[in-house]
Every structure is written in C-alpha cells, then in structure tokens.
Amino acid sequence: MNYKELTKAQIPELRSIYGFNEIKLKKDFTLFKILISQFTSYLIIILMIAGGISIYVGETVDGIAILTIVVINAIIGFTQEYKADNAVKKLKSNILETTIVYRDGQQSEIPIRELLPGDIVIINEGDKIPADIELLESFSMQVNESMLTGESSSVNKDNKTNNKLFKGTITTTGRGIGKVLTIGQETEFGKIIGFISQNETTSSPLTAQLNQLGKKLGITILILIAILIVINLYKKTTGVEEMLMTSIALGVSAIPEGLPIIITLTLATAVQILARKNAIVRKMSAIETLGATTIICSDKTGTLTLNEMTVTSIYSINKKQEIKGQGYELTPNIKIQDPDQQKLIEIGTNCNNAYIGQDILGDPTEIALKVLAKKAKIESSEPIDENTFTSERKMMSVLVATDNRKEIQVKGALESVLTKCKQILDNGKIRPITEKDIEQIKKTNISYAKKALRVLATAYKPYKSKFDENNLIFVGLVAMLDPPRSTVKESLSIAKKAGIKVKIITGDNAITAKAIASQIGISSSNILTGADIDELTDQELQQHLKTTNIFARTNPEHKYRIVKVLRNQGEIVAVTGDGVNDAPALKHAHVGIAMGIKGTEATKEVADIVLKDDNFTTIVNTIEEGRRIYRNILSFIKYMLSANFDTIMAVGVITIMGYPLPILPLQILWLNIATDGLPALALGKSPAPANIMLQKPQPNNESLFRKFLPFIFTAVLLQTIINIVIYFYGYGLDNQLGINTFDLSEPSYARTLVFTQVVIFQLFFVFICKDDNFKNFKTFFNNKHLIYAVSISLVMQIAMIHLPFMQTIFKTVPLSISQWLLVTLAASTCFLIPLITNKIKKHAV
Structure with a gap:
C-alpha cells in the first residue's frame, strides 16, 4: 500500500x-420539560387550585400543606424521571x-x-x-x-x-x-x-401495556369517585367542599401515574448492571423478553468456543505435520521443507485480510494463518485483486504476483474448494487429481473434524487472463483448534434447567459441529445441514426442530428460516449473529444478540443486545438478570395496582353508611408519598431468588390485570374490612372522649387509627408483593434498599402521629402502645393474602 x-x-x-x-444535535431543555411535566396532570392542577383556594378562604395551614405535598410529589417524580431519562440516553454511548x-x-x-x-x-x-x-x-x-x-x-x-x-x-x-x-x-x-432534534424514546411493550391499563384504571377510579360524590351529596353526610377535596386526593393517590416512570428507571438501571456483565442493551424492551426466552439459537465459533484459533496441523497429499504453539504466540519457529506445505502456508497468508503488528486485527481464523506464516518465516504478498468470502460460496480468492508471475490463490471450506480442483500439487509437481486422492483428502478432513478441529482447504492456479476460481490445483488442508469456553458447559446446564433449549447454527461442517456439541453437552444425535434444510418444507422443518439441536454448513438464509419456523411454533427465540447477512434473523428474533468483538456494525445496528465478550455464558447471565428484573417489575405492579383501592372502598362504604370521612385529604396525599414512592422504587432492587433459573420461562404476553386480579381483589377486600373495623373502634373512642368525629378540622382517633393502619398495612404488604413465598424467611428481608425505604416511611408516620406541629397539620392524635399494637396486628393480616389468593386460584382451575 x-x-x-x-x-x-x-x-x-x-x-x-x-x-x-x-x-451535535440541537439541545432541548430536558430538565425544564421534565420539571414542568410534573405539574401537568389534571388532578395535580386541580389540587394546586384547591390549595390556593384554601389559603384564600383562610385555611392557611391546610392550603400550605396541600401545596407542600404537591411540591414533594413533584420533586420525587422529577428525580425519578430525570434519572430514567439520563439512563436511557447513556444507552447510546455504551x-x-x-x-x-x-x-x-x-x-x-x-x-x-x-x-x-x-x-x-x-x-x-x-x-x-x-x-x-x-x-x-x-x-x-x-x-x-x-x-x-x-x-x-x-x-x-x-x-x-x-x-x-x-x-x-x-x-x-x-x-x-x-x-x-x-x-x-x-x-x-x-x-x-443537523436540522433534526433527536430525543427519541421508545416505550417498551410492558410500559405501553401499563399506560393502557393506567388509563382504564384512571377512568374506573374517576367513575367510582363521581358516584361517591353524588351519593354523599344526596345523603349530605359530608360537606361538598370536604367531599370534593377528598375525591381529588383519592384520585391523585389511587391512579398509578408514576408506574411507567418507575419501570423505565428500573429497566434503565438493569441496562447498567448488564453492561457491567458484558451485555450492552440497545433496546430496553429486550430485558422484558429475556425472562421469557425459550430457545437460544447460537453460533459456534467465538460464542461457544474461545475464538482463539491455533493451527495445530497441516496436510498436503500423503504428508501431515503437527504444529506446536498456542494462541497468537509467534513461537516456536517451525521449519517447513516440504514444497507443498510451503505453498499451503503461502496461500494462507496471502489469501488473508488479518494484520499482525503492534495491534492484532482481523478474523481469528485469518490471524491464525498469519501466525503460522510468521512461525515458518514465509512472507506474504500484497494482493492485486480479491474475490471476497461470502457465506454462499464459503471461499475467497486473491490475485497475487509471486516470483514474477501472477497466481490466483484460494482458501475456503473443503466442500467448496475441492469440487473446483482438477489437479493436485504433489512433491512440488502438478498432476491430475484422482479419486484415490479425493478419498484420502476427505478421510483426513473427517479425522480432523472428529477432533473438533476447524479445517480449511487451499488451492491455486496460474493467472492467464480471467480472475476466476475454476480448474484449480489442490494444495492441502489446514486444521485449527478453537476449544470450547471453560464456562460454557455449566452455562448450558443452567439453561437446560431453566427450560431453555439451545440450538447450534454454524457454517462449519457437521462432524466438527457434532464434536464440539459432544464436548459441551448438547445432544448431537440429530444433525441437519443447510442442504438438508433446502429440501424440507416449513412443516417438515418444524418437526425436525423438535428433535434437532445442531445445524451445520448453514448460511444466513437458513438461520432466518429456522427462526421464523420456531416463532411460528410459539417459541420465544433469542438469536446470535455476527455477519451482515445475519441481520434479518436477528431482526426477526424476539431478542437479537450481536457479537461485539467479531460482529459487524450492520449486525449491531439491528441487535437488541451486543455482547462485549462474544461469550455464550454472558447470554445465560443476561437471561438470569432479565428474569430478575421482570420479576421485580411484576412485584411493584402488583403493589401499586393493589394499594389505595382499599381507601376508596373504605371511604365509600363508611360515608354511604352516614358516618364521617375515615381519612382526610391531606392524609391520603401523604399516603401517596410515604407508601407509593420509596418502597415501590426499592422493589426494583430485589435480588433474584436462588431458584430463578430452575423455573420455566414466563410468557410475556399475558394480561397483567387478569394475572393479578385474584391478588388485587383479595388485598382490597381484606384491607377494606380491616379499615372499617379499625374505624369503628376509633369512632367509639371518639364518642367516649367527647370528640366530634364529624368535625373534620378536629383531630380524631378514628381517622388517626385508619391512617396509621393503612400505612403499616402497605409497608407490610410491599414485602408480600416482593415475595409471597414464606418458605425461606431469610430471603423475605434480603432487599436492604426495601428495608431502608420501609424504615424511612415508618419513621415519618411516627412523626405524623407524635410530633405536635405534624399533629396540627394532619389532624392526628398520639397513639398509646396498645393502640400501636392493635393497628400493627390489624395490618399484619396482609400476610393472609397469598394463602387466600392461592385457594382462589385452586378453586378456579
């Protein structure tokens, strides 16, 4: 050059x-937009107006308290959304x-x-x-x-x-x-x-589903609140102003408007965790799908193997030489005296785009051939022209000038090269190739392949006037070792226990693929080649896919077809790829996984995940993390959809019965911060249970509402009953002490007890949502973030009850030890929810 x-x-x-x-893209005022968005909800706007009116009419304490809670709620929302937005932006720089x-x-x-x-x-x-x-x-x-x-x-x-x-x-x-x-x-x-301002955010399927669910819940809640207002206006149990304020507070508290933000933040945090585990997530929606993966279609070279090729043997007709050395080390030097083998090494280093200098760059197979030439001290020649390798031809050729003459030199798969050879190089002389020669060459190739060696054939011919690959002179074979990764056997065992099938789709020959599969523990009783697949209909291929785990001598079209048929069978498919032609298969898979080291940029562009280390074990680790994240997301969906419905029900039942409000608007708004904020966010930090990779994959397309309906129904019904019981206990105390419970401006035992019981119930309930399996008590409290969040919320609740200035704002009274024990005991009934839910499910089956 x-x-x-x-x-x-x-x-x-x-x-x-x-x-x-x-x-550089046009800047947008992200911080300002996020801040303003916290105040654009119509319920928040109504609440701010209500706070302003309260101050105007002289209820200064209530008005300031309402506006303070709105500001606190906005700060929490802003912090969460800003973190989520930042984490999403970091995806592009990973x-x-x-x-x-x-x-x-x-x-x-x-x-x-x-x-x-x-x-x-x-x-x-x-x-x-x-x-x-x-x-x-x-x-x-x-x-x-x-x-x-x-x-x-x-x-x-x-x-x-x-x-x-x-x-x-x-x-x-x-x-x-x-x-x-x-x-x-x-x-x-x-x-x-430069003319476009890009701030592209893609909602994940789960987030989109939750947005729809949130809208439906919002409409349902608003209808329930409207009915509640109408009934109370008719019965005149509570004043119009108080009922309106209570309804607004219930709406703000019960509608889970922050749920999509928390999910985005949890997914974005998972992206950073996975990046540290060598998996770069390009599309957050992939994390949701990972936990449901049922089949991994994996490359062999570099994914299941180390991708550090070492030439271990070379063969020219009737002559074989073992090559010493390991990896890309340029020692020991080897002395090659056979002219046929010298020619073989010369072709290997000329028909080659790898580079060995201060950096080692290129395909590992070609690097191994360059290393072989360096060991043998055979120099390479600069190609004049090149016919590049394609997955269809499975060979490449170059036009080079050697010894004042031009030659076409070829390397590639034996099946592709040998069919184009009419002659053979034998002891430096060219003669016609015979059937006996072909039989011997194929026999040697099989013996190499049985040792899991990758084999390339070499050939050449003098250049006359046309650069083509016909009528070649066969030179010999190069055998390379690419051992399995040390961790892959264990990872395959984990995948199997997790209900995930692994299929090898490789361009190598069937014997090599089978040998590697046997070494790493993949069943190799049935093997299909690309040629076999071409002969099958989709229905026939579907039957073979049930029992076949190895696919050899395939091209990207075969991979795409396998993925398509597996998807049609209802499997959730993750596919690895590295070449530009793998892009369609990766795009069609549920999760496309590109190789970060040997993968092309075209493949990375369409991939959902890019592996920094090209390692199969990383895929299995990523699936485990995906299952953990998906499980945690389901936990706080359960938590946030179940919480606060009980408050609406209790307010409705008690006021319809003609009694005063069981909980005040300010108290409801405080609940939204104390129980829906930190605890819900902390759920996303829960570690995976020890048996998470012993469970079958979860379908990711099931209805969340249908999935959680028995759980939500049980939680709401139980909490409503407890609230009513506690309320009437407190109402009795108020009567005994001469407290007018109907005067909402006065502190009340009834409302203080209900308020406290609801908070403690939900702080217990968050642990139920995290893990409703009580068999291992240690794992029940293994999320330190959740313990901190619950402790902070509990301390704040104690302050609400016992600090005088907080009592004035929230209209609470101090509780005795026996009363604290009572509400704690009442709240602990939440631990019955999993037992009741399981019985409902059993009867429903």
Whole structure:
C-alpha cells in the first residue's frame, strides 16, 4: 500500500482544526420539560387550585400543606424521571464504535470519533461507513445507502467512477481502503441530521401495556369517585367542599401515574448492571423478553468456543505435520521443507485480510494463518485483486504476483474448494487429481473434524487472463483448534434447567459441529445441514426442530428460516449473529444478540443486545438478570395496582353508611408519598431468588390485570374490612372522649387509627408483593434498599402521629402502645393474602 497516511505528530494540529468526528444535535431543555411535566396532570392542577383556594378562604395551614405535598410529589417524580431519562440516553454511548486506520505505517484500531480528514481507513464487509470517504481501493464492494437515498438495493463502489462513501451507510459485501474527506457535522449525514432534534424514546411493550391499563384504571377510579360524590351529596353526610377535596386526593393517590416512570428507571438501571456483565442493551424492551426466552439459537465459533484459533496441523497429499504453539504466540519457529506445505502456508497468508503488528486485527481464523506464516518465516504478498468470502460460496480468492508471475490463490471450506480442483500439487509437481486422492483428502478432513478441529482447504492456479476460481490445483488442508469456553458447559446446564433449549447454527461442517456439541453437552444425535434444510418444507422443518439441536454448513438464509419456523411454533427465540447477512434473523428474533468483538456494525445496528465478550455464558447471565428484573417489575405492579383501592372502598362504604370521612385529604396525599414512592422504587432492587433459573420461562404476553386480579381483589377486600373495623373502634373512642368525629378540622382517633393502619398495612404488604413465598424467611428481608425505604416511611408516620406541629397539620392524635399494637396486628393480616389468593386460584382451575 503506497498511500500517504497521517502520522501521530500531525494529530494534535488537525484535531484543533477539525475537532472530533461526531454530530451535535440541537439541545432541548430536558430538565425544564421534565420539571414542568410534573405539574401537568389534571388532578395535580386541580389540587394546586384547591390549595390556593384554601389559603384564600383562610385555611392557611391546610392550603400550605396541600401545596407542600404537591411540591414533594413533584420533586420525587422529577428525580425519578430525570434519572430514567439520563439512563436511557447513556444507552447510546455504551457501545464504542471503532474503525481500522493506517497511521505511522501501522494498522491500528481507533474510536470512530477520533477519525480526522486525511486518515486512511480500512472498510470491511458489514462495517458502517465512519465518515465521508474517497475510495482508493475496492474489492467487490457494495454499499447500502438507503438511509440517505431511500433506495434499498446496494450500490456498487469502485475507486474510479463511483468512489464516494457516505457516513452512516453500510458495506453489504466486499471491502475497501479509502481516505477520509470530511467528518462529523461536515459530512452529508451530518448536514441532514443537523436540522433534526433527536430525543427519541421508545416505550417498551410492558410500559405501553401499563399506560393502557393506567388509563382504564384512571377512568374506573374517576367513575367510582363521581358516584361517591353524588351519593354523599344526596345523603349530605359530608360537606361538598370536604367531599370534593377528598375525591381529588383519592384520585391523585389511587391512579398509578408514576408506574411507567418507575419501570423505565428500573429497566434503565438493569441496562447498567448488564453492561457491567458484558451485555450492552440497545433496546430496553429486550430485558422484558429475556425472562421469557425459550430457545437460544447460537453460533459456534467465538460464542461457544474461545475464538482463539491455533493451527495445530497441516496436510498436503500423503504428508501431515503437527504444529506446536498456542494462541497468537509467534513461537516456536517451525521449519517447513516440504514444497507443498510451503505453498499451503503461502496461500494462507496471502489469501488473508488479518494484520499482525503492534495491534492484532482481523478474523481469528485469518490471524491464525498469519501466525503460522510468521512461525515458518514465509512472507506474504500484497494482493492485486480479491474475490471476497461470502457465506454462499464459503471461499475467497486473491490475485497475487509471486516470483514474477501472477497466481490466483484460494482458501475456503473443503466442500467448496475441492469440487473446483482438477489437479493436485504433489512433491512440488502438478498432476491430475484422482479419486484415490479425493478419498484420502476427505478421510483426513473427517479425522480432523472428529477432533473438533476447524479445517480449511487451499488451492491455486496460474493467472492467464480471467480472475476466476475454476480448474484449480489442490494444495492441502489446514486444521485449527478453537476449544470450547471453560464456562460454557455449566452455562448450558443452567439453561437446560431453566427450560431453555439451545440450538447450534454454524457454517462449519457437521462432524466438527457434532464434536464440539459432544464436548459441551448438547445432544448431537440429530444433525441437519443447510442442504438438508433446502429440501424440507416449513412443516417438515418444524418437526425436525423438535428433535434437532445442531445445524451445520448453514448460511444466513437458513438461520432466518429456522427462526421464523420456531416463532411460528410459539417459541420465544433469542438469536446470535455476527455477519451482515445475519441481520434479518436477528431482526426477526424476539431478542437479537450481536457479537461485539467479531460482529459487524450492520449486525449491531439491528441487535437488541451486543455482547462485549462474544461469550455464550454472558447470554445465560443476561437471561438470569432479565428474569430478575421482570420479576421485580411484576412485584411493584402488583403493589401499586393493589394499594389505595382499599381507601376508596373504605371511604365509600363508611360515608354511604352516614358516618364521617375515615381519612382526610391531606392524609391520603401523604399516603401517596410515604407508601407509593420509596418502597415501590426499592422493589426494583430485589435480588433474584436462588431458584430463578430452575423455573420455566414466563410468557410475556399475558394480561397483567387478569394475572393479578385474584391478588388485587383479595388485598382490597381484606384491607377494606380491616379499615372499617379499625374505624369503628376509633369512632367509639371518639364518642367516649367527647370528640366530634364529624368535625373534620378536629383531630380524631378514628381517622388517626385508619391512617396509621393503612400505612403499616402497605409497608407490610410491599414485602408480600416482593415475595409471597414464606418458605425461606431469610430471603423475605434480603432487599436492604426495601428495608431502608420501609424504615424511612415508618419513621415519618411516627412523626405524623407524635410530633405536635405534624399533629396540627394532619389532624392526628398520639397513639398509646396498645393502640400501636392493635393497628400493627390489624395490618399484619396482609400476610393472609397469598394463602387466600392461592385457594382462589385452586378453586378456579
């Protein structure tokens, strides 16, 4: 390569002129918008008006208290929403996009944002074009420019007529070398996007479902409150002003308007946890689906194996040589005297796009071939032209000049290469290939494959006038070891216990795939090849999928078809992929998982999750975390949908009976802060139970309301009954002490007891929602965040009852020890809810 690349000495000056390769979007006033949104709910607006009216008519304490609670509620909502918004924005910066450049005569991998005009960039298949680039060399290169032009078909690119590459477009086939012309805002993409303010947030399916459920609940609650007002106006039990204020407070408290924000914040927190576990979540909705995953379709190379190829043996006709060494170490040196094997190594290093220098860059298979050539001290030649590897052809070829003559050199899968060979290299001489030779070559290939070695064939021919891959001269085989990851066997066992099936979909031959599967514990009794799949109808493939776990010599079309059929069977499918052609399968899967190390940018673009370490164990760990998060989300959905309905019911029943309000508007508003705030948020921090990966996957499309209806019904009914009992006990005390319970401006035992009982009930109830299984008492209190939240709420409630100035504001009276014991005992009846719910479910079955 004779292009003038940048030097490190030039970088500081160029950086000061051009800055970084990034596009700055128009700023929006996020903080202001989030703050204002806390006061836009119609119930909050009515509440603020009510507070203002209270102050105007002389009820200053009540008015200030109402407005203070509104402000506290806004601060909590603002904090939660701001954190959620920030966490969502961080998703975009989790994946560090890189590119390969020439600088100071060396190839190196740098972040895309550090590119500068004048940089010489290497672009491979599946790469996203990192800047506006002039193409200097092109090898069968095609680019999808649909994001700029709207045309879905790929465009041919060369270094002559159509030599401009645009930032953000995707290389679909081939590769090239180019010079950066413009970066960041000055690119064509930058000029377009500069006019757009992007603040894109995508609601997850669960959040969308909850928004709908919240609207329905809101309408139901408002109807119940309207009925309550009408009945009380008719019976004249409570004054119009008091009843109206109470109804507003009930509406604010009972409608779970903060639920979607808490879910977003919990999911966003999970994203950060998963990032630390080497899984970058690009779409938060994937976390919900992970817990329901029933099948993982996994690549073999690099996902189940280490992806650190080491050439262990080379074979030319009737001659085999074992190669010592491990990984990418360039020692020990080896002496190759056989001319056929020298030619084999020469083809391996020429037909190759890997780079070994200060950095080691490229495909692990090609790096292993480069390492082999370094050990044998065989130099490589710069290709003149290249026919790039494709998953359909399963081979690649280059045109090189060696010893003053041109040759076409080929490497690839044995099945692809051998069928194109008419001759064979034998002791440095070319002769016709015989059936006996072919039989011996295939036998050697099988012996390698049975050892779980990856095998490549090499061939060549003199160049005449046409660059093609026909009538080749067979040279030999290269066998490489890519051992299974040490953790993968245990991870597969965990997946199996969790009810998750694992299927290997690989481009390797069936024997190699079977050998690896046997080593890691995947059933290998049935194997389908890509050719077999082509012969099957979808109905026939569906039957095979029930018993087959290994799919060999497949291409991306086969993978897509397998995913489609599995989805049609009702399976929840997670799929791994790395090549540009894997994108359709990843997009069609419920959860698309791209490889962060060997994956192309095109694949990462459509993926839901990107693995930083390309490790199968990370997938299983991610599913476990997904199950934990989904379980916690369900816990606080149960909590927030069950809480406060009982208050509406108690107010309704008691006032319809002709008695005064059992709880005051201010007390109801305080409940919304004390019990719906910190405890609900802390539920999202609960650790996973020890048996979470021994449970079957949960369907993620079931109706939440139907799922929780028995639980909610039991909780509301029980709490309503307890509230009424406690109320009449307190009402009796009021009568004995001469307290007028009908005077809402006076402190009352009836309302103080109900108020306190409701708070303690809900603080107990939050533990029920966290875990309704009492078999292990230790796990019942294993969420320290929840314990802190409940303790803070309890201390605040004690302050409401016993601090004089709080008593004045909230119209409470101090309670004796026996009265505290009474309300605590009454509240502890919440532990009966799981028992009653389970009996209801049993009778319903």
